Amino acid sequence: MCGASLESGHRHVIDLEARRLMCTCRPCFLLFTHRGAAQGKLRSVSERYLRLPKVEVSDIPVGVAFFIREGDRVKAFYPSPAGATEANVSAEVWDEMVAAVPGIAAMEEQVEALLVSRNESWIVPVDACYELVGRIRRTWRGFDGGSEARREMDAFFSGLGAGMVQ
Ligand SMILES: [Zn+2]
Incomplete structure (x- = not known):
């Protein structure tokens, strides 16, 4: 800069x-x-990694999704071997998620994301999510990702716990 x-x-x-x-x-x-x-x-971009109670989200293609708020609007991003697919989240769905896990409300708009896997939920700096998208693109093989992609995702999530991503 x-x-x-x-x-x-x-x-x-x-x-x-x-x-x-x-x-x-x-x-x-x-x-x-x-x-x-x-x-x-x-x-x-924020620097905090905040673990939340598990947020239930159905139909996540590769087992991980993240959500970014911008004013009243929320977008969901689904990483895939081809990059991240984007979808709008309705206010009703978002309100239900916040009602179930109130900690979500602490997420700052645009600079933080709610990151959800099958087992864990986190508020993370938004650049950590782009890092994850890149790792999935690089390592995903075949239909289920294969062992290298699974290792990458496991390493990514254990890095979150240690505040070590990036
Ligand atoms: Zn500078």
């Missing part, structure tokens, strides 16, 4: 209008956090 050279494990700022992630150095990242002085279309 400012041209400083970046270490691995650097953070991201999201352009809310273009929906684009930009790599940032630490000082730039802090500028666009919640508490940072800057306002406008740029926002730092």
Whole structure:
């Protein structure tokens, strides 16, 4: 963003209008956090990983989905070997999910996502979800994903527990 050279494990700022992630150095990242002085279309992607009680979602193609809120609208994203498929979530369905697991309401719009697998639910930084989409694209084989994709997903979710994704 400012041209400083970046270490691995650097953070991201999201352009809310273009929906684009930009790599940032630490000082730039802090500028666009919640508490940072800057306002406008740029926002730092959050850094928290919050485990929630299990959220029940039916019909998830590869066993994992994530949800991003933007104002009153919520979109569901279903990773697949071809990338992530996007679908609108009705207000009724979203309200039912929040009623079942009230912790969902704490999710910040656009910079955080609700990530749901068959066994676990998390509020995560949105860039962690894009990382997962990339891993699934790279490793998925055949109809059920195969052992490498399963290993990648298991590693991803245990990394969430350790706050180690990215
Ligand atoms: Zn910078």
